[in-house]
Amino acid sequence: MSDVNRRIVLASRPHGEPTPGHFRVERGAVPVPRDGEVLLRNRYLSLDPYMRGRMSAAKSYAKPVEINDVMVGATVAEVAASRNPDFAVGDTVLAYGGWQDFSVSNGQGLRRLDPAAAPVTTSLGVLGMPGMTAYTGLLTIGAPKPGETVVVAAATGPVGSLVGQIAKLKGARAVGIAGGADKCRFLTEELGFDAAVDHRSADLPAALAAACPDGIDVYFENVGGAVFDAVLPLLNDFARVPVCGLVAHYNMTELPPGPDRIPALMRATLSRRLTLRGFIVWDFAEQEPAFLRDVSGWLREGRIRYREDVVEGLESAPEAFIGLLKGRNFGKLVVKL
Amino acid sequence: MSDVNRRIVLASRPHGEPTPGHFRVERGAVPVPRDGEVLLRNRYLSLDPYMRGRMSAAKSYAKPVEINDVMVGATVAEVAASRNPDFAVGDTVLAYGGWQDFSVSNGQGLRRLDPAAAPVTTSLGVLGMPGMTAYTGLLTIGAPKPGETVVVAAATGPVGSLVGQIAKLKGARAVGIAGGADKCRFLTEELGFDAAVDHRSADLPAALAAACPDGIDVYFENVGGAVFDAVLPLLNDFARVPVCGLVAHYNMTELPPGPDRIPALMRATLSRRLTLRGFIVWDFAEQEPAFLRDVSGWLREGRIRYREDVVEGLESAPEAFIGLLKGRNFGKLVVKL
Missing domain, CATH: 3.90.180.10 (Medium-chain alcohol dehydrogenases, catalytic domain)
Incomplete structure (x- = not known):
């Protein structure tokens, strides 16, 4: 040694x-x-x-x-x-x-x-902290219903890939956002997402809108930035936004230039009755046995894949x-x- | 006729x-x-x-x-x-x-x-739409626990005055924000709020902080603007923000100047695990019988006052x-x- x-x-x-x-x-x-x-x-x-x-x-x-x-x-x-x-x-x-x-x-x-x-x-x-972040945030806060649309970014990552796949298992439509054609192809061809959107698209808002013809019911927020801006106009009445990360902001040294859009966000929250809720995985520590049981089972059955x-x-x-x-x-x- | x-x-x-x-x-x-x-x-x-x-x-x-x-x-x-x-x-x-x-x-x-x-x-x-807005938003979304601090603005109005009084009935500490000394006196002397803050104070953030030594657990949002800005830094971990109105924004013709503070709000939401949730009273229509029963009872017993x-x-x-x-x-x- x-x-x-x-x-x-x-x-x-x-x-x-x-x-x-x-x-x-x-x-x-x-x-x-x-x-x-x-x-x-x-x-x-x-x-x-x-x-x-x-x-x-x-x-x-x-x-x-x-x-x-x-x-x-x-x-x-x-x-x-x-x-x-x-x-x-x-x-x-x-x-x-x-x-x-x-x-x-x-x-x-x-x-x-x-x-x-x-x-x-x-x-x-998939069976650790990232997987449990996806499982608890999506199911407890997002609570997708069959037929609803769930959007997640960083979708080939360990959190995003599980968010989309669990959404599918619950009967929802999964739309993933990722960077580049290879990752987008992986989402739809390997992980079974219904649609994938490249965040490097020339017009991300239009590309996302095209991928979400019925709007967005759950946006699992782990990046913030331009993705959030593209998502906000598409959120349906009563949409839920579990907030577990903001990786696009982590290296930010100052707030972006104005105008200050907080009033616009609050207005959307009110008029469309949105729920925004921050969480970290250990807020749901008591769900760890259920998470391990469910996701281990889905893995064994081949219903969940990871990379x-x-x-x-x-x-x-x-x-x-x-x-x-x-x-x-x-x-x-x-x-x- | x-x-x-x-x-x-x-x-x-x-x-x-x-x-x-x-x-x-x-x-x-x-x-x-x-x-x-x-x-x-x-x-x-x-x-x-x-x-x-x-x-x-x-x-x-x-x-x-x-x-x-x-x-x-x-x-x-x-x-x-x-x-x-x-x-x-x-x-x-x-x-x-x-x-x-x-x-x-x-x-x-x-x-x-x-x-x-x-x-x-x-x-x-008090027994109508404003009262039911206070009752449903505070109890269903705010869910104040005994000893927690509940803050509401427009506090002498029909919604705010009931929010504070129900918070007190549930064992929470009620802090009201209103315009002018007469309204503030009414809150503490007539309605039993624990503290009142004049939103015309020279330094509203400092006045509110002084009135909330243990931070804020529930902020019932019906005004937005400068009050929200003063509230945000005081929100405790796991605070809940039912959003039912934004009267300070209703006459706004353009967004305020920058910087864009959405990243700051999202960061606070994540790191303090806040819940922001918009609602209108009719989202909780099924609670009308419970509302009428409870608030009528409190009125008869003299535990709720209104103006x-x-x-x-x-x-x-x-x-x-x-x-x-x-x-x-x-x-x-x-x-x-």
């Missing part, structure tokens, strides 16, 4: 787009577990848009990563040493090990994975993460350590 | 603030009920902010009033002639008779009033309505015909 732990720490806070210089690789000793703890060797690191928020000092639902602290993130890890009776060396677990080779845990929050039941990386995607984008090597994480914020990944972005 | 029916019709559509010239008084014959119809003599006309929307051609949840058509509105009326077996001459009913002396109805939508049970004008206010602002004469309606949009009324605005 290596006796070096590589850690990627936050070197400085980005103002706008992060660059490789905002991260720094450090090398140190492999930590030693104390009584009750386990040493985890991270095998896969999940990269997710929420991490951009943790790089900023702005108040949000979670504390920022401190300068010089290791970047946070979910990992699939192997127990390399154990002083905790609940875990044995060789166990595979879902952990929150961060951007590093090794981490130590007291066992709290670890979930043991069965590599025979499903590929372990699914615990970072991963696997990058090799811990030190590739900063560039991969920067690309994620620009939509360069195609599927759930995972770093293989 | 008079043989002249005075009608106030929409003469032209206002761009911005309505003026008396946007209305016109017409005189015509008293209509004659046909078989199955009743002739109603309107005794009281309700004036409500939603009527500004009906003066505009913009798409909304209800059709606009056409040019040269009589202005719409709820009335307390007396049956002056009846060719409908369900109604007798002399019955007092809640009708949608409009801004005129007489109207004809086929009986649909009329609600018979018992003048001995409650003053008949309460059917236009009316009665203006004399049909031809006073335009000026009174223009004043309503500026907050000149003090209590539920009613025209006595």
Whole structure:
């Protein structure tokens, strides 16, 4: 076993787009577990848009990563040493090990994975936090009814792809927005979306309107920006907008120029009786057993498909993460350590 | 009985603030009920902010009033002639008779009033559409819990005054926003609000923050504008914002100057997991029996108080309505015909 732990720490806070210089690789000793703890060797690191928020000092639902602290993130890890009776060396677990080779845990929050039941990386995607974000937000807030139209952006990503597929399972019409012809083809041909819209279209509002002839009943908001602007005029009376992310805004350094459209948004909210509701997945923690049961079942039955984008090597994480914020990944972005 | 029916019709559509010239008084014959119809003599006309929307051609949840058509509105009326077996001459009913002396109805939508049970004008206010707006929006969307803080503007009006008083009955803290010292005193001394804030304060955000030391859990939105701006930073995690009106925007002719704050609002929605939900009272029509039972009971028990602002004469309606949009009324605005 290596006796070096590589850690990627936050070197400085980005103002706008992060660059490789905002991260720094450090090398140190492999930590030693104390009584009750386990040493985890991270095998896969999940990269997710929420991490951009943790790089900023702005108040949000979670504390920022401190300068010089290791970047946070979910990992699939192997127990390399154990002083905790609940875990044995060789166990595979879902952990929150961060951007590093090794981490130590007291066992709290670890979930043991069965590599025979499903590929372990699914615990970072379709059977993990992104999947549960899609499941809870769509079903609890969006609550699509048969025949309704559900729209989601970043639709080939782990959240969006599940939103559309669950919408279909519930009898709704699924319209996905993604960047480029390949991703759009994947949505309709591989995932069974009813329509796909390229957000790079010359006229996104017109393209989206054409794909939604009956308007939009549920817009699962994970990007904001120009997509939201195209969606808003199409929202039907009583439409629901679960808001779980705003990736188009994460690198924004100042508000866009005016006019101030808040009055227009509020007027639409009133006259069309819209519901906008923000959430994070852990607001629905009690739904985790139902989520795992339902989505595991759909996966086994072949009713849900997913796609991963696997990058090799811990030190590739900063560039991969920067690309994620620009939509360069195609599927759930995972770093293989 | 008079043989002249005075009608106030929409003469032209206002761009911005309505003026008396946007209305016109017409005189015509008293209509004659046909078989199955009743002739109603309107005794009281309700004036409500939603009527500004009906003066505009913009798409909304209800059709606009056409040019040269009589202005719409709820009335307390007396049956002056009846060719409908369900109604007798002399019955007092809640009708949608409009801004005129007489109207004809086929009986649909009329609600018979018992003048001995409650003053008949309460059917236009605390026991009518405004009261039910407060009851349904606060309890179904706002859902205040004991100890939470509920904020409402236009708080001496028929909706706001009931929102605050029901919040108190449910164990919440009620903070009202109103214009001027007299109205603020009325809120705390007569209606039992915990605090009142004058929206004409030199520093409304600071005054509101001081009145809400634990933040805001429910903001019942009926005004928008500067009040919403003062409320937004104070909204707690998981706060609910029922949106039933935006009176500060109704005379707006263009969006305010930038920057465009939609990204800031969406960010707050996400990071604080806010719920914004538009509604109109008839979305909750099935709650009418519960509303009438509960609020009638609270009135009888003296747990709910209300205030009316009665203006004399049909031809006073335009000026009174223009004043309503500026907050000149003090209590539920009613025209006595």
